[in-house]
Amino acid sequence: MPTASANIGVVGLAVMGSNLARNLASREGNTVAVYNRSREKTDELIAEHPEAGFVPAFGYREFADSLTTPRTAIIMVKAGAPTDAVIDSLVEVFEPGDIIVDGGNAYFPDTIRREKAVRESGINFVGAGISGGEEGALNGPSIMPGGSDESWVTLGPILRSIAAVAEGEPCVTHVGHDGAGHFVKMVHNGIEYADMQLIAEAYDLIRRGTGKSPAEIADVFAEWNQGELESYLIEITAEVLRQNDAETGLPLVDVILDQAGAKGTGAWTVQTALSLGVPVSGIAEATFARSLSSHPEQREAAADLPGPDEGFAVAAGDVDAFIEDVRLALYASKIVAYSQGFDEIRAGATEYGWNIDLGAISKIWRGGCIIRAQFLNRIADAYAETPDLPLLMAAPYFAEALGRGQAAWRRVVVAAAEAGIPSPAFGSSLSYYDGIRADRLPAALVQGQRDFFGAHTYKRVDKDGTFHTLWSGDRTEIEAVDAH
Numbered sequence: 001m002p003t004a005s006a007n008i009g010v011v012g013l014a015v016m017g018s019n020l021a022r023n024l025a026s027r028e029g030n031t032v033a034v035y036n037r038s039r040e041k042t043d044e045l046i047a048e049h050p051e052a053g054f055v056p057a058f059g060y061r062e063f064a065d066s067l068t069t070p071r072t073a074i075i076m077v078k079a080g081a082p083t084d085a086v087i088d089s090l091v092e093v094f095e096p097g098d099i100i101v102d103g104g105n106a107y108f109p110d111t112i113r114r115e116k117a118v119r120e121s122g123i124n125f126v127g128a129g130i131s132g133g134e135e136g137a138l139n140g141p142s143i144m145p146g147g148s149d150e151s152w153v154t155l156g157p158i159l160r161s162i163a164a165v166a167e168g169e170p171c172v173t174h175v176g177h178d179g180a181g182h183f184v185k186m187v188h189n190g191i192e193y194a195d196m197q198l199i200a201e202a203y204d205l206i207r208r209g210t211g212k213s214p215a216e217i218a219d220v221f222a223e224w225n226q227g228e229l230e231s232y233l234i235e236i237t238a239e240v241l242r243q244n245d246a247e248t249g250l251p252l253v254d255v256i257l258d259q260a261g262a263k264g265t266g267a268w269t270v271q272t273a274l275s276l277g278v279p280v281s282g283i284a285e286a287t288f289a290r291s292l293s294s295h296p297e298q299r300e301a302a303a304d305l306p307g308p309d310e311g312f313a314v315a316a317g318d319v320d321a322f323i324e325d326v327r328l329a330l331y332a333s334k335i336v337a338y339s340q341g342f343d344e345i346r347a348g349a350t351e352y353g354w355n356i357d358l359g360a361i362s363k364i365w366r367g368g369c370i371i372r373a374q375f376l377n378r379i380a381d382a383y384a385e386t387p388d389l390p391l392l393m394a395a396p397y398f399a400e401a402l403g404r405g406q407a408a409w410r411r412v413v414v415a416a417a418e419a420g421i422p423s424p425a426f427g428s429s430l431s432y433y434d435g436i437r438a439d440r441l442p443a444a445l446v447q448g449q450r451d452f453f454g455a456h457t458y459k460r461v462d463k464d465g466t467f468h469t470l471w472s473g474d475r476t477e478i479e480a481v482d483a484h
């Protein structure tokens with residue numbers, strides 16, 4: 001039996017697990033036990049990184065025995081059934097008070113279910129969203145842990161030691177109980193979808209409107225990265241646009257097949273938002289845009305459908321002004337997408353009874369993760385000023401930015417529609433903006449229709465109560481039982 005010498009263990013040593021294990025091992029005070037189902041990955045990791053001082057285990061019992069108590073293990077295996085299989089095996093060899101962390105991309109209802117089941121054995125289960133991919137796992141990810149307060153006491157210092165650091169603060173916070181961490185990670189990914197789609201629409205409009213080359217547009221993005229749009233995604237967009245294909249000499253972006261993939265977290269964000277009744281139109285449009293791109297047979301069938309007669313060309317003298325309009329439209333749409341994402345987190349917290357500090361969430365996204373950006377400081381400021389802010393985009397800083405950008409935003413959406421250039425995220429964000437700020441919505445007519453065909457009743461603006469019009473009778477109004 002090995003002596004218990006490791007304070008933390010990692011199960012699953014593929015790309016993410018091995019990098020996270022190395023990150024843990026590089027931090028003062030950590031000794032890391034490692035285990036992988038098939039032996040080769042463990043042997044490889046030990047051979048390639050003797051400096052890490054890993055404690056290898058080749059079975060779950062040996063793994064448990066190599067850990068000091070309370071045992072703490074982070075699972076980094078394929079999400080879904082493999083995660084359940086590993087949890088079951090660890091529960092067999094762990095003891096009450098020990099901590100199992102799932103660092104994979106689990107769907108939050110699975111995390112809620114697992115936490116409940118594992119808790120019965122007295123073992124703590126923590127679902128932790130980990131963002132930043134391979135590089136983040138190695139050098140410092142943004143970490144979104146859920147789970148109990150008890151487990152956070154042990155886990156907090158370990159996770160703080162490996163997380164990215166932004167402006168002196170580690171990018172990790174105890175998000176809330178059970179599935180809160182994976183919920184927030186899911187919304188993070190949804191926002192990431194929206195941000196990427198908005199950037200892609202900006203690129204497309206500039207390219208088709210001005211005829212600039214991808215390398216020239218890379219310069220535009222690099223310049224934008226110096227201002228209020230400064231972010232990792234803008235930075236890598238410039239890198240991708242500047243890249244030429246070695247084989248053809250063409251811009252790489254022109255030889256990459258235009259069908260965007262997805263691993264499902266965007267769809268989860270939208271499905272969850274639908275069931276919570278939260279409009280996340282930016283995220284939804286971004287998710288659907290990927291789906292649309294990935295149906296080549298339908299795109300081929302639609303290729304001959306007519307578009308506008310006129311081509312789209314911004315006059316030479318207007319190019320700089322057009323690019324500035326696109327920048328403002330991008331920023332305004334981005335504000336909407338983030339505001340919607342934070343709304344979803346707030347609604348999730350209410351639904352599932354989590355006490356989530358929205359300002360703290362924006363802070364832990366400032367480093368290590370894909371949506372890291374200066375902009376997140378403004379979100380933190382807004383929640384610091386008004387913790388129960390009903391609508392993020394109505395906070396003074398964002399309201400000013402939207403006011404400053406709205407005329408340009410409208411010009412861009414109009415230009416895109418007239419030119420036949422798809423801009424679903426720009427367009428839907430603007431519609432959301434106009435919808436949420438409207439004095440009166442045509443929802444009144446929808447209520448009238450619902451009452452007509454289904455006697456669903458309606459409220460009135462001028463008095464309390466619930467009403468129904470006798471549509472198939474004499475069309476007088478009666479007071480009715482609320483059937484909304």
Ligand SMILES: NC(=O)c1ccc[n+]([C@@H]2O[C@H](COP(=O)([O-])OP(=O)(O)OC[C@H]3O[C@@H](n4cnc5c(N)ncnc54)[C@H](OP(=O)(O)O)[C@@H]3O)[C@@H](O)[C@H]2O)c1
Pocket residue numbers: 012013014015016017036037038041076077078079081082083085086103104105106130131132133134
């Ligand atoms: N946050 C991010 O940016 C990010 C990026 C990538 C991945 N992830 C998440 O991180 C997790 C790990 O990702 P990854 O790409 O490193 O690995 P992966 O390809 O998702 O999974 C491979 C690992 O799972 C193990 N595994 C599969 N089935 C198993 C089972 N039934 N029992 C025990 N182990 C099993 C494999 O062991 P064998 O070697 O024995 O096959 C291997 O260690 C996933 O949940 C993934 O979604 C996150």
